[in-house]
Amino acid sequence: MExxxxxxxxxxxxxxxxxHASGQNTPKSEDxxxxxxxxxxxxxxxATPATERTFYALDNxxxxxxKLDEAKWSPTEWGEPPExxxxxxxxxxxxxxxxxxxxxxxxxxxxxxDSLLQYEIPEWYQDAKLGIWAHWSPQCVxxxxxxxxxxxxxxxxxxxxxxxxxYGHPSRFGYKDLCAQWTLLNWDPxxxxxxxxxxxxxxxxxxxxxxxxxxxWNSKHHxxxxxxxxxxxxxxxxxxxxxxxxxxxxxxxxHNARNWWWFQxxxxxxxxxxxxxxxxxxxxxxxxxxxxxxxxxxxxxxYGVKHPxxxxxxxxxxxxxxxxxxxxIDQHNPDLVYVDNPLFPLGWGGMxxxxxxxNHNLAKHGGKMxxxxxxxxxxxxxxxxxxxxxxxxxxxxxMPYTWQSEVCIxxxxxxxxxxxxxxxxxxxYHDPAFVIHWLIDMVSKNGTMLLNVPxxxxxxxxxxxxxxxxxxxxxxxxxxxxxxxxxxxxVFGEGPWKADTREFKGAxxxxxxxxxxIRFTRNKADTVIxxxxxxxxxxxxxxxxxxxxxxxxxxxxKDVRLLGTEEKPKWSQSADGLHVELPGNYHPATDYAAALKxxxx
Numbered sequence: 001m002e003x004x005x006x007x008x009x010x011x012x013x014x015x016x017x018x019x020h021a022s023g024q025n026t027p028k029s030e031d032x033x034x035x036x037x038x039x040x041x042x043x044x045x046x047a048t049p050a051t052e053r054t055f056y057a058l059d060n061x062x063x064x065x066x067k068l069d070e071a072k073w074s075p076t077e078w079g080e081p082p083e084x085x086x087x088x089x090x091x092x093x094x095x096x097x098x099x100x101x102x103x104x105x106x107x108x109x110x111x112x113x114d115s116l117l118q119y120e121i122p123e124w125y126q127d128a129k130l131g132i133w134a135h136w137s138p139q140c141v142x143x144x145x146x147x148x149x150x151x152x153x154x155x156x157x158x159x160x161x162x163x164x165x166x167y168g169h170p171s172r173f174g175y176k177d178l179c180a181q182w183t184l185l186n187w188d189p190x191x192x193x194x195x196x197x198x199x200x201x202x203x204x205x206x207x208x209x210x211x212x213x214x215x216x217w218n219s220k221h222h223x224x225x226x227x228x229x230x231x232x233x234x235x236x237x238x239x240x241x242x243x244x245x246x247x248x249x250x251x252x253x254x255h256n257a258r259n260w261w262w263f264q265x266x267x268x269x270x271x272x273x274x275x276x277x278x279x280x281x282x283x284x285x286x287x288x289x290x291x292x293x294x295x296x297x298x299x300x301x302x303y304g305v306k307h308p309x310x311x312x313x314x315x316x317x318x319x320x321x322x323x324x325x326x327x328x329i330d331q332h333n334p335d336l337v338y339v340d341n342p343l344f345p346l347g348w349g350g351m352x353x354x355x356x357x358x359n360h361n362l363a364k365h366g367g368k369m370x371x372x373x374x375x376x377x378x379x380x381x382x383x384x385x386x387x388x389x390x391x392x393x394x395x396x397x398x399m400p401y402t403w404q405s406e407v408c409i410x411x412x413x414x415x416x417x418x419x420x421x422x423x424x425x426x427x428x429y430h431d432p433a434f435v436i437h438w439l440i441d442m443v444s445k446n447g448t449m450l451l452n453v454p455x456x457x458x459x460x461x462x463x464x465x466x467x468x469x470x471x472x473x474x475x476x477x478x479x480x481x482x483x484x485x486x487x488x489x490x491v492f493g494e495g496p497w498k499a500d501t502r503e504f505k506g507a508x509x510x511x512x513x514x515x516x517x518i519r520f521t522r523n524k525a526d527t528v529i530x531x532x533x534x535x536x537x538x539x540x541x542x543x544x545x546x547x548x549x550x551x552x553x554x555x556x557x558k559d560v561r562l563l564g565t566e567e568k569p570k571w572s573q574s575a576d577g578l579h580v581e582l583p584g585n586y587h588p589a590t591d592y593a594a595a596l597k598x599x600x601x
Contacts (some may be wrong), residue, residue, distance in 0.1 A: 011462035031063050031086065032056065038099045046300035047286065055311040058082045058093075066308055074309055075268055079261030080163025081312060092257070093312040094347025102354035103322060107359025111351040116385035119358060124249060125336070125372045125387070126402045127485040128202035129443050130476075131251065133338075133406060133452040135413045137210045138175070138182040138230060141457045142166065143417035149175045153265035153280050155272075174281030175266065176299055178212055182230040187459020193242035195455075195461075199469040200485065201475035205251035205338055205450060206239040211262040213302045217331060221323040224302045231459075237425040240332050251336030251372070252328060257321050257345035259304050260313045267306040282306065318349035325353045325421070329360055335370060338389070338450070342377035351387055354386065374404050387448075394438075394499040394506045398488045399446045406450035407438055407507060409468055415454040420462045427464040430507075433592035437513045438506065440532050440593055441499070443483055444492040446521035475590040478564040482530035482595040486521035489529055490552045493519040494545050518543055529554065529598040531578075536591040539581060540570075546598065548579035555600040563595040564588055 035056050045053065055066050063084060081093025087095040096111075104111045108118065137458045139148045144162050151159035153170055167173045188244070196204055209215045210236075215225040217236035226235045236252060243250040266282025269275070283306070286298035329337070337357055344350030354373055361371030374389040388403040395403070410419040421427035439449045453469070455461055476483065495517030500509035515535030520527050531543055545552045560571040560580060567583035582594060 025271055032065050034065075034097050034260060035063055036082045036095050036097070036315055038315050040316055042314075043298070043301060044314040045314055045316040046298050046305055050306060053305060053307075053370065055307055055314070057308060057310040058084060058310060059310075061085055063312075066311070068306060071121040072308075073267075073306065075264035076261040076309055078225035079258065084312075091343060091347045091350070092341070092345050094315075094349060096319055096351060098348035098352060099315055103348075104355035105359040107362050108357040109354075109358040109362075110574050111355045112349065113382055116351075116354060116358070117382070119239075120369055120383055121370075121387060121402050122244055122370050122372065125203075125448065128249065129448055129483050129486075130439060131200040131203040131205055131249075131255065131336075131448070131450045132196040132199065133205040133207070133450045135210075135408075135415075135452055135454045136184075136235070136459075137207055137212060137216060137414070138179040138214055139210065139212055140415045140455060141178045141181045143415050143456060145416045146412040147211075147416045147417075148176075149210075150262055150265050150413065153268055153282070155268075155270050163449035169278075170266075170276050170280045171269075171278045172281075173211065173569060174284075174299075176224075176281060176294060176297075176302055179224065179229050179302075180293060182226075182457055184231040184233065184235070184457070187231070187233075187237045187238075187455075190245065192461065193239075193248070194233045195245045195466065195469060197246045197248060199345070199473040200480060201248060201250055201550065203249035203336060204239065204243040205253055205336060206236050208236050208252040208254050209256040209324065211255050211340075213256060213259045213263060213304065215256075215324060215328075217328060219324055220327045220349065221320060222301065223297055228297075236328070236332055240334070250332070251338060252332065252334045253338035253340060254325055254328070255340040257325065257339075257341055260307075260317055263303045264306065266303040277393050281459075311455055313346060318346045321346055322349040322353050326356055329357055333360075335361075336372040336374070338374045339376075341375065343375055343382075344386075356407050391503055392506045393503045394441060394501055394509055395445045395447065396499045396501050397445065398492050402446050404450060405438075405442060405506060406452060407435070408452040408454070409465055410454070411436070411507075413452055413454060415456050418462050420491040425464070426468055429464055429468050432468055432475065432590065434507075434510060435468070435472050436475050436592040437534050438510050439483065440519045440534065441493075441510065441513065442454060443486065443521055444488060444532075446488045471590060471592075475592055478588065478590070479532075479593070479595040481563060481597070482532055484520055485524065486530065487524060489520040489522045490554075491520060491545055493517065495534075518545075520545065527600055529600065531598055533594045533596070534592075536587065536594055540579055541581075542577040542579050543573060544577040547574060547576050549575040550577070557598055558601045559599040561597040561599070562586070569596070 012225040050068055056063055057066050086092035086095055109115050142148055148159055151157045152163040154160055200331055215222045218227045218234045219225040240250045266280050269277050269279045284299040289295045344354045372387050373386040376389050378388045384403050390405045392407055393405055422428040442449050455467055497513050497517045513534045515537050517534045518534045546554050557573045559567055562569050565586045567586045570581040572579045
């Protein structure tokens with residue numbers, strides 16, 4: 001995925017900056033008048049002529065005013081905002097100190113790390129283990145992989161060429177026009193949710209707003225939304241109702257904090273060819289929509305305003321992020337909010353949203369915390385403040401708090417028709433064994449897995465996606481006892497496999513797991529150990545960690561059973577391990593992993 005390449009570039013920078021996010025004191029500089037001040041809404045800021053907008057940037061250790069210089073402009077990529085020399089610290093180029101008060105809502109949580117460290121992860125999330133995630137947004141329309149909205153404006157990319165061939169030049173037919181074609185005409189959220197539940201999911205997460213700036217609910221603070229454009233339905237609301245009807249917890253994912261940087265390509269122009277120098281539609285303003293289908297809508301609010309390469313996010317943009325996210329929480333009361341950023345994004349905007357969500361959730365549940373926020377690249381001293389999310393990545397140890405990782409059923413977050421068109425039962429998608437092995441490894445290390453299943457623009461999943469889900473569900477129906485409502489044992493497992501723990505490397509690493517690798521979980525009462533062999537072994541095998549001389553010091557074993565059958569495995573516990581031979585006349589169709597139930601005295 002292209003997203004990996006961008007994130008790898010900033011990993012070192014993020015790691016170096018993360019300590020400052022705790023709000024430690026930093027040298028204070030003389031800030032220019034107006035910096036971090038709210039004197040207009042984001043709609044007003046977007047409507048301001050480009051030549052009249054004021055931006056701020058860090059230059060030679062000082063925050064300075066600047067204007068857009070068209071001759072020097074170039075688009076940002078993922079955004080690498082610096083730490084600012086201001087009291088209270090900053091994050092994402094935004095001060096931690098808010099320009100207005102009262103954003104955290106009413107309750108015990110304040111917009112500080114010390115306050116957020118009160119948080120305790122709810123038991124439902126620790127028990128759930130598996131969620132389904134739906135990356136459904138207008139970027140699904142071309143059925144051509146992820147980050148289409150950004151890449152269609154990059155002249156040398158395959159996405160630009162696809163756009164040119166199928167829709168026309170992005171000066172005439174841009175991303176805003178694709179938004180209108182995201183119809184979901186055949187979408188049946190109730191039917192899909194039944195299928196996701198049968199897969200074994202205990203919670204469901206809907207994409208609410210991607211980097212593309214489109215809100216998939218009846219957004220009160222952003223007119224580019226699914227009620228006004230495209231499906232003309234509250235997509236998030238319909239997902240929420242369907243999930244709750246099936247007894248699933250409901251989550252949302254928010255990615256739009258990156259819109260400030262991510263969508264700058266829409267403001268460019270071709271450098272060669274017949275359209276050289278012709279601006280893409282990111283340049284359009286609300287006044288140019290007269291008698292167009294988008295009349296009354298300001299494209300600047302979808303794409304973000306054109307800004308200098310090093311411009312810090314404007315306070316009006318930060319407040320708009322906060323307002324939209326708070327509105328999402330108020331309308332749909334999610335149990336989980338997935339935040340696609342290292343820590344809480346945009347300084348005071350993200351920190352106040354985090355505190356507000358926790359306070360809101362307490363109020364909705366009579367003072368009991370039932371809410372989960374997942375954030376990325378969290379240092380050890382802040383791990384307790386939220387659920388740590390390690391994107392498409394694995395761990396090599398049992399984590400002290402429940403954590404999360406996610407993987408896509410294919411090789412990209414948004415729908416790619418090529419995965420379906422590849423030959424074989426599963427096409428270009430990962431097979432069920434891959435997903436089950438990922439899940440088992442994560443759960444043994446105190447993790448929860450989020451599986452992304454992207455959808456087509458008409459609101460359906462394809463048959464090969466369903467085939468993968470059916471295989472996952474079949475294994476979990478038999479072996480779910482070893483997964484759900486379990487906790488890590490003393491050691492996560494044994495075997496020759498070594499995890500590649502780098503971010504975005506999980507998919508490459510997990511494929512090398514095999515039948516000699518074993519993972520452990522336990523029940524909450526600590527009377528049962530589940531030993532899962534990542535394959536189907538033939539003949540006798542030995543689980544060393546369950547030997548009487550093992551450093552794990554297991555209790556004496558009174559019985560060993562194989563989940564899925566009444567047939568008894570042969571077993572004996574000795575100093576060197578638990579010796580097991582599976583019943584020879586039993587072999588399930590879903591033989592991705594054999595799960596032993598080890599009962600202790």
